[in-house]
Amino acid sequence: MAGTIQLDIVTPERLLVSEAVDEVIAPGSEGEFGVLPGHCRFLTTLRIGELRYRQGEQWKRLSVSWGFAEVEPRRITVLADIAERAEEIDLPRAEAAAKTAELQIAAASKHEEMEAARAQLEKALLRLKVGKRR
Amino acid sequence: MPSLQHIRRKITSVKSTQKITKAMKMVAAAKLKRAQDRILSARPYAQKMAAVLKSLARGVNRDLHPLLRRRAGRKIELLVITADRGLCGAFNANILRRAQEFIRERREAGFEVGISVVGRKARDFFRRRETAARQTWVQIFDRLNYAHGAEIGRDIIGRYTDGTFDELYLLYNEFKSVMQQRITIEKLLPIEPPEAGETATGGCLYEPDELTVLSRLLPNYIEIQVFRALLESAAGELGSRMTAMDAATRNAGEMIRKMTLVYNKTRQAVITKELMDIVGGAEAMRGS
Numbered sequence: 263m264a265g266t267i268q269l270d271i272v273t274p275e276r277l278l279v280s281e282a283v284d285e286v287i288a289p290g291s292e293g294e295f296g297v298l299p300g301h302c303r304f305l306t307t308l309r310i311g312e313l314r315y316r317q318g319e320q321w322k323r324l325s326v327s328w329g330f331a332e333v334e335p336r337r338i339t340v341l342a343d344i345a346e347r348a349e350e351i352d353l354p355r356a357e358a359a360a361k362t363a364e365l366q367i368a369a370a371s372k373h374e375e376m377e378a379a380r381a382q383l384e385k386a387l388l389r390l391k392v393g394k395r396r
Numbered sequence: 397m398p399s400l401q402h403i404r405r406k407i408t409s410v411k412s413t414q415k416i417t418k419a420m421k422m423v424a425a426a427k428l429k430r431a432q433d434r435i436l437s438a439r440p441y442a443q444k445m446a447a448v449l450k451s452l453a454r455g456v457n458r459d460l461h462p463l464l465r466r467r468a469g470r471k472i473e474l475l476v477i478t479a480d481r482g483l484c485g486a487f488n489a490n491i492l493r494r495a496q497e498f499i500r501e502r503r504e505a506g507f508e509v510g511i512s513v514v515g516r517k518a519r520d521f522f523r524r525r526e527t528a529a530r531q532t533w534v535q536i537f538d539r540l541n542y543a544h545g546a547e548i549g550r551d552i553i554g555r556y557t558d559g560t561f562d563e564l565y566l567l568y569n570e571f572k573s574v575m576q577q578r579i580t581i582e583k584l585l586p587i588e589p590p591e592a593g594e595t596a597t598g599g600c601l602y603e604p605d606e607l608t609v610l611s612r613l614l615p616n617y618i619e620i621q622v623f624r625a626l627l628e629s630a631a632g633e634l635g636s637r638m639t640a641m642d643a644a645t646r647n648a649g650e651m652i653r654k655m656t657l658v659y660n661k662t663r664q665a666v667i668t669k670e671l672m673d674i675v676g677g678a679e680a681m682r683g684s
Contacts (some may be wrong), residue, residue, distance in 0.1 A: 329616075
């Protein structure tokens with residue numbers, strides 16, 4: 263189906279993206295999903311992952327952590343807790359965060375600590391991955 | 397009549413006070429711009445969230461999720477948001493008066509009312525009253541970010557689910573304009589889904605499933621509501637301080653003007669008196 267989709271990515275702090283795009287690939291909690299214009303309505307939770315969208319031939323990347331996506335035939339709204347454009351990611355900081363998280367995992371004694379540190383690590387690794395591909 | 401030196405000292409003192417109020421006004425004005433921008437940038441998320449919730453809550457059974465379920469209990473919690481600092485007009489006083497009214501009304505109606513507070517002013521106020529605050533958050537306005545909203549949100553959701561209270565109201569100053577704040581009381585829990593206006597399109601798929609999506613979305617909804625209230629209050633405080641300090645600066649100017657008048661009159665009187673003395677002396681000399 264021809265045409266474009268209106269993509270809005272918002273976080274509690276700001277409106278990050280509001281553009282007409284041709285295709286979106288997002289990290290759903292049940293697996294990555296692609297959206298083209300005319301997609302059926304659905305609502306999903308997101309996990310930590312990379313979100314890509316295409317305008318013409320050009321792909322843009324973002325890291326998103328948690329949140330939701332609401333898909334409608336002509337519109338997709340992403341409500342992310344944290345989202346960053348690939349260009350904005352501070353690589354040294356992400357690397358440092360990954361190291362800290364690794365140390366925390368090694369030192370964690372309780373299950374919750376372990377889980378929290380794992381989530382941190384996952385987030386940092388994702389930011390590294392997305393950031394390096396810019 | 398006060399001495400010349402006395403008046404001069406008073407004028408200097410008022411002048412230095414004026415300098416301070418003026419500086420405070422400028423600082424508040426500069427910060428206000430940023431605070432307003434933050435409200436504007438938080439608004440899209442809050443709106444989209446409300447929209448998503450609206451489309452989701454259509455046709456959902458309210459008993460499905462604990463945060464939506466209405467409970468018969470008589471325990472109410474009031475979350476009061478004030479500023480950390482004073483010198484911002486009636487900003488804090490208005491909120492605290494409304495809080496007491498609310499507490500009294502509900503108690504008379506037979507409810508049990510507890511409070512939680514954000515901001516040093518509210519904490520100090522309730523510390524001196526018989527109602528002890530269950531939870532306090534202070535000094536968060538200098539570095540306000542979403543994490544604060546999330547923390548408070550998690551706390552109240554936790555308390556709500558474990559039955560500490562059955563309803564939660566939020567009391568804060570809404571930022572209407574620089575000159576105006578509106579005292580707002582909102583019911584936060586149980587969540588009242590926004591009224592669905594348009595007709596349902598239906599055929600919506602949920603992934604993983606409706607309940608899972610709801611249980612992720614509802615806490616987020618609470619968090620963003622709290623965060624928005626914090627932002628509104630922060631901007632309102634600055635607006636109120638700016639107005640108050642502007643008035644104070646003008647009053648100081650008026651005082652200086654009046655005192656300068658008295659000062660000049662006194663000075664003239666002193667000169668006249670001295671002249672009279674000299675003339676009188678000269679007359680006396682000639683007369684002898």
